[in-house]
Amino acid sequence: MRNFVFVLISVFLFGCSGDSLKTGKIADTYSVSNTETLEIFLTEAIPIEGGYNISQQAEHFTVSEIQYRDKGIYYVYVPEADFTGEDVVKITRADSNGATVYAKTVTTYNIDVTE
Numbered sequence: 001m002r003n004f005v006f007v008l009i010s011v012f013l014f015g016c017s018g019d020s021l022k023t024g025k026i027a028d029t030y031s032v033s034n035t036e037t038l039e040i041f042l043t044e045a046i047p048i049e050g051g052y053n054i055s056q057q058a059e060h061f062t063v064s065e066i067q068y069r070d071k072g073i074y075y076v077y078v079p080e081a082d083f084t085g086e087d088v089v090k091i092t093r094a095d096s097n098g099a100t101v102y103a104k105t106v107t108t109y110n111i112d113v114t115e
Helices: 003-015
Strands: 022-033 038-043 052-055 063-070 072-080 085-096 099-112
Touching: 022 038, 038 085, 052 063, 063 085, 072 085, 072 099
Parallel strands: 022 099
Antiparallel strands: 038 072, 052 085, 063 072, 085 099
C-alpha cells in the first residue's frame, strides 16, 4: 500500500511541473467598415482568477480594448477613420487557480477593414 501511495504522489508531483502549461492557438477573421465598431463576444462568465488581456495590440485603431460588461466580456475595435486593409490583434486567455496559470489560449483576430 505504501508503494502505491508513493507512486501516486510521484506521478502527481512530476505531472504538475512548470512544463505542463498548455497553450492553445486559435485564429478568427472578421470584416468591418472603417466607420463601424466591431464587438467580439469573448465569454459570458467573468473569471475570478486569470482572464483576458491583449498580448499583441492592433496597429490601426481608435479603440482596441477588452470591456467588462454586465452580460460578459467583449473585445471592442474601432479602426482609424481613413484606414483600409488588414489589422491583427492577439488576445490571451489565462486559466488560473489563483496561484498558478495552468493553461493559456491565444486567439488571433484578423480584422479586414473596408471602406
